[in-house]
Amino acid sequence: MAWFRREQTSLPRGQQESRVPEGLYVKCDSCKELIYRKDLAENLQVCPKCSFHFRISARERLDLLCDPGWEEFDRGLVSTDPLQFKDTKPYAGRLKDSKAKTDALDAVMTAAGAVSSLPVVVAAMEYGFIGGSMGVVVGEKVTRAVERALESRHPLIVVSCSGGARMMEGTLSLMQMAKISAALARLHEARIPFLSLMTDPTTGGVTASYAMLGDLNLAEPGALIGFAGPRVIEQTIRQKLPEGFQRSEFLLQHGMIDLVVDRRELKETVARCLRLLG
């Protein structure tokens, strides 16, 4: 049926995992404006009209936050599927699909780099990988990032974007919350700054462990942040949730985060926080 068949060419790594849909123009999820794709990219995937923050990949996040030349570490860590888990399809298959779909081997990328010339250790979560869920590999990589921050005495930045603990690794996933938090206790003791940035969405076991433990908790505007998901809460209390519930601004108002930061000012703000604390 196709008269002209397009050659199967894969985009270079680093471009293919953007959450922004393909095409010359992109429709904003929030204000429904059509945005020229290039404008959106230049605006750090923030809608120029309404400032809606599109979700971005871990690699895009690292590029945005760090000076050029950041280096990923522990890239090769992968899950062995310890439970041999299977729901409607095998977990092994989900892992394989996510590896093909994203530029990551699990739901977090960890790197050593610098923010405005200030050396840091950064972990950025990859939502495209099974909803950014935290299993053993995420737990191990984030813990190693904390330990690296401890050794190098460089500040730690963790960018969360996750639905929570990964069901397919069962109670092992739950234990990662304790493992990472225990490492953060040591970082706290060593008085090395830890900035936590929450992006849309940050929920469940990720919120209930490292995401909420920053010396400063930052959030992108309009991000869904909470412990229980909104649907679960609605089912529990059997009433509609108020407008803006569990959004960054709501958390700011309730004293759970320090700053809501526009992505276009993120790097500058992070650098300033580091200079003020570290």
Add this chain to the structure above:
Amino acid sequence: MAADGDFEAPLRDLEKRIEELAAYPGDAAKEAEAARLRRELDQQRRAVFSKLTPWQKTKVARHPDRPYTLDYVEALFTEFTEVHGDRRFADDPALVCGFAFYKGRPVAVVGHQKGRDTKQKIYRNFGMPKPEGYRKALRVMQLAAKFGRPIVTFVDTPGAYPGLDAEERGQAEAIAVNLREMAPLPVPIIVNVTGEGGSGGALAIAVGDRVNMLEHSVYSVISPEGCASILWRDAGRAEQAADAMKITADHLKGFGIVDEIVPEPPGGANVDPEAQFRSLDRVLEAQLAELSAVPTASLADSRYEKFRRMGRLGQEFKDVPSA
């Protein structure tokens, strides 16, 4: 109990027949028959309970006659003095905290508390704590550290309360802070999962030097129903989800998450609570003696190492450098 998991039906049948026979005191033949049935019941209980499926264990773990924290406190501790409130907002009856003597030795006790009748269930919020509960628990654990008291916790919760007010007051933050602060506490911490270990709401009082699980208790990242409704899009698949998530004590011991499985009497803790108290007592006594001999400084280090090893290279994950 729902028909799909009514593995106890034949047992209840026997129980009923024994009860009927008890209505004839002094009748030697009926007493002999009752004794025979009791032996049979015991045998059948052992048979049924030695091969419970994960879903059946979930039901046993949720059994309303199962001993709760305050039952253990009453049986195993003396002079229990409950303390209240997080000094920030409120007291949370879903999480009880206090100090007591264990075989003459002062300790801190922290545990989820469910209710038995409707009124109690509502008062205890079905054992689902709010942030103030976790903050109270932390306050008491820090007091324990201040005065050098070992901490014994009892875990039995469907999960932290998923409600609007809990979110507003920082449910996630309260749990997170407990995880971070429990890790380096300079006193022995013994954790006992006695019923449902429901996700983060359980873990928030479960970072310990020893983690014990009662034989038929469960400990999971999400309830089987929750997992089923997300992954299968059908809460009715809970049985499959319970199976897939490996939530039972034997599996978790294999992963290094659980140290010791506390045996339950035939038929489960709910059938013979006294036997359960004795069974747990033996474990507690031994572990407390063992941990008391460990210097405080290395206590926190080995606790760190214990959780650090959850997820082991070459077992639960591997390193593929060329990837």
